[in-house]
Amino acid sequence: MRATVRLGRIGGIPIGLHWSVFVAVLLIGSVVAVNLPGVAPGLGFGAYLLWGCAGAAAFLLSLLAHELAHALVARRTGTEVRAITLWLLGGVSELGGQPKRPAAEAGIAFAGPLTSAVLGAAFAAGAVVAEAAGGPDLLTAVLAWLAVMNVVLAVFNLLPGTPLDGGRVVHALLWGLWGDRDRASRAAGSAGQVLGLILAGIGLFQALDGRWDGLWLVLVGWFVASAAAGESARALMGSRVAGVQVGEIMTRRPVTVPAWLSVQQLVSALTAPDAPRHRVFPVVGATGELVGVVSQGDLARVPAADRPTTPLRTVTRAVPGEWVLTADSPLDPLLDRPLTHGRDLAVVVEDGAVIGVVGPDDLARTVERRGLLTDDRAKR
Structure with missing residues (x-):
């Protein structure tokens, strides 16, 4: 999930807000x-x-603490943490791989x-102290609400099904057992x-019974089921491509684009009758080294009048490290962070030069073909 607003870093971890957080603050604050x-x-109202809204904002900070705990423990176990993003239904810690x-x-x-x-206990203690000290009733009420919400968050996340934390625990137990x-x-995905x-x-x-807050639970249930289905699909893909190396599925000798071109020169080449039919291209330097990738969508965002004077380098996007591979690399990094059609490419290099690419279709085709050769039902 991409952050709409960047808040900075905590412990070196980028923190961001999705736009839906602002909706969440208003909704929760209103309730x-x-x-x-x-x-x-x-x-007055x-x-x-x-x-x-102050209570809702404090609860979002509680969610951030929840995700930071995941992230900090992940880093201590050697798992990379790329970012934390808060959104409408909570928080997401983006890991750079799976625990070993x-x-x-x-x-x-x-x-x-x-x-x-722990936060729930702290807020409960704060509510008791505020009441004993004769503090404002609203402060005591908000602190008590935060205590309840944090306990509910802890209990809810321990339910036994991915993507909830309880599902991760179930996954770990079954992984260790099997x-x-x-x-x-x-x-765990089926659960x-x-x-x-x-x-x-x-x-x-609840909604049919007149409790419209049940619609929120419908939304949460839909998210949990959808995310769990996605993780099950990822596990199935992982089993199908186990042992496959990047060199077995990559497109060799791909069409590359020199970094010194202007945007207009590349647009002219791509609109010619004999133009390549690809949508994303590796951009290379003078010695063939990888500079980044550029898509037709990137080019289209440059105004036509500016294209002749806009260097291609200015619209070239860097390739994330996990998508710069060698021919003997496993395919797992491409499953952990999927490629987007029409935007992304994994680039295969050898001695610094580009020798191949892997796109979303290459990976999907491999999964489908391997599926024809295996009986996945036997693995369930």
Whole structure:
């Protein structure tokens, strides 16, 4: 998930907000504000909304702490953490790979709920102190709400199905028991899909009974089921391409583009009758070294009047390190961070020069062909 607003770094980890966070603050703040008059009557709705949004913002910071706990434990176990992004339904820690051992995965998974439980206890203590000290009733109410929400967050995340933390723990246990990561992923993914459907069903029943907050549970259930299905699909792909090297599926001697061209020169070449039919191209320097990649979409975003004077280098995108491969590299990095059609390429290099590329279609074709040669049902 791409961040809309970058907040900076914590411990070297980039932190960002998706635009949906602002919707979440207003929604949660409004829900809290509606219930505050029963605690401290006689104030205007603006005051209740202000306290509600403050509570919602504090809860988002609690979510950030939850994700930071995952990220910091992941780094201690040797797993790269690329970024943390907060969005409408919580937070996402983008890892640069998968944990190497079941124990590491279980530790990473437990860190988030444990942090939320500790925060819940801290907010509860704060509410008790605020009430004993005669503090504002609204402050006590918001602190108590934050305590409850953090405990709920901890318990909810321990439910046994991916992508929830409890599902990661189940995956780690099954992985350690069976010794097969992909089989464990399929099992935890199936549990996540069932869990998501149950949550969505409960939410739908609540909505039909007049409790419109059940629609939120429907949304959460849909997300859990969808994410679990995606992880199951990834596990299936992993089992199908196990042992396959990049050199076996790459397109050799790909069409490359010199970095010293202008955008107009490349546009003219791509619109000629004999133009290559590709959509994304590696950009190379004078000695054939990789500079980056450029897509037709990148070129189209340059205004026509500026294309003759715009160097191609200015629209060339760097290739992430996990997509710069050698012919004997495994395909796993391409499953952990999938390529986007019409935008991304994995580039294969040898002695610094580009010798091949792998696109999304190359990977999909390999998965399909390997599927024809194996019986995946036997692995379930």
